Amino acid sequence: MLSVADNELLTRTGRGTPMGDLFRRFWIPALLSAELPAQGGPAVKVGLLGEKLIAFRGAGGKVGLLESRCPHRHANLYWGRNEEDGIRCVYHGWKFGLDGGCMEMPAEPADSQYKERVKAVAYPTHEAGGIIWAYLGPAEPQPEFPEFDWARLPEDHFYVTKRHQRCNWFQNVEGELDTAHVQFLHRELNKNHTFTPQKVFEQATSPEYTIAETPVGMLAIARRGLPDGDNYWRITPFMMPSYTIVPTLPGNRYTFTAAVPIDDTSMWGFTVSWAPDRPLRDDELEQDRSGVRLHVTVDPVTFEPVANKDNDYLRDFDLMTTENFTGIMGIRNQDLPVQEDQDGPVCRRESEHLGTTDRAIVAARRLMLRAAKALADGTEPAQPRHAAAFRQRSFAGEGGGEQAWPELFDGVQASETQALGIHA
Structure with a gap:
């Protein structure tokens, strides 16, 4: 049997928990490739390790995996428009790229540099074997993708x-x-x-x-x-x-x-x-x-x-x-x-x-x-x-x-x- 403390440690995987941090050092399955069949299609909700995310397939077939809440006022990006190389929040039109970078803030002044300082939480993805995989850990050390048979x-x-x-x-x-x-x-x-x-x-x-x-x-x-x-x-x-x-x-x-x-x-x-x-x-x-x-x-x-x-x-x-x-x-x-x-x-x-x-x-x-x-x-x-x-x-x-x-x-x-x- 396990102690109560070790059972808690083993089973809890949210952000900031020891087991959650360990999971975040590995590439893990996020969703099936078949869930994002077409470029420009609607975003898909993804729950991983206690985090609420959305996935979308952008231009060139690449997959973005972002935190679902828009950095602006936390509207859900699930309702957003998939526009070529990014997802646009339908609330105020802020657009975020595959890497989470803010690409556009239409309502801000034309000369504003504010978008350079705002970024959505985004995670790397890798598509292989019918699965879209995600890496939710720190940029260093990000491991190579495993060579599954x-x-x-x-x-x-x-x-x-x-x-x-x-x-x-x-x-x-x-x-x-x-x-x-x-x-x-x-x-x-x-x-x-x-x-x-x-x-x-x-x-x-x-x-x-x-x-x-x-x-x-x-x-x-x-x-x-x-x-x-x-x-x-x-x-x-x-x-x-x-x-x-x-x-x-x-x-x-x-x-x-x-x-x-x-x-x-x-x-x-x-x-x-x-x-x-x-x-x-x-x-x-x-x-x-x-x-x-x-x-x-x-x-x-x-x-x-x-x-x-x-x-x-x-x-x-x-x-x-x-x-x-x-x-x-x-x-x-x-x-x-x-x-x-x-x-x-x-x-x-x-x-x-x-x-x-x-x-x-x-x-x-x-x-x-x-x-x-x-x-x-x-x-x-x-x-x-x-x-x-x-x-x-x-x-x-x-x-x-x-x-x-x-x-x-x-x-x-x-x-x-x-x-x-x-x-x-």
Whole structure:
């Protein structure tokens, strides 16, 4: 369990908080590229780390990300006019460029230099892999953009979605790192499992964890013994500040997840599925679009999942009896109730009782708390500076009883484990 103070530190990400300052040292997903399809289109509201922002696509396709309040009298720039290379406030016509600089003050005297002294809060953006990313930290040190595997691929190699989730960001991260829950929460009673062989559910031993540090986070390595003497492995990369890759059988597509705080009680969940060496097949895209796998079906405006807390996630008690463990269809949909209703939107971790299968969760907490406290003491995190080390993949599958995890994992890494600097 955590102390009350450490739980507060871990979960609060507003401006001026230790964890909020740590998040601001990384490039984080802000919105989907598809939300700004056309140059000159309307601005989009964006909530990140407790800040209210607006995004717009200007001339040349570049994206501006500004604080929503106009510096003049704080009218919301969301209502503004997108005019070529800037957004114009409809209240008094002040216009601000992609960098936040004030370009025009029409009502001021023609010879006034006042606009040179006024600037809207603006943040750098980078568009890659179907996502518009933002950097909300100080100009120095601004890191290079991470070399995520799918972000370097053609668009037909990946599929990306986002959802609104009604809980603190770390409740989602804990779920991504929790291998033990797969045997229960995602159990199919008809034995038609999407990811995991049935014998793992029925015959494998409880998972034993190894934690290996990487330059950008850690690997959560879970080994289950099988009756034939082999092992079943699930290896989950955790990349700071809040990114994971779901364990995947070799030859299947990989899935990246990001938990991005909107504020302390809600988050954006970004999900990217990709195939490194081929376009996604029609049947794979249909799985993702239908919400039966790791993506969910959402309202196209609010990004609220169709199966949500207000309708009990469409739980069906007949399905609970005959089809699956929860009565909820879709793997990601099954995650939502246990994360959003985990003692409320911010879990009180000071009263929990952890077991041996929670080792990866404990390790991630320690990693994030250590980095946030060090930054508060003046030490900048090293992880954002290792752009190449973000190019990782995961692993799920069997290995001989004598095989160690690096032998299995090295073959599916986008970068060699030695280059990643992994050490247990």
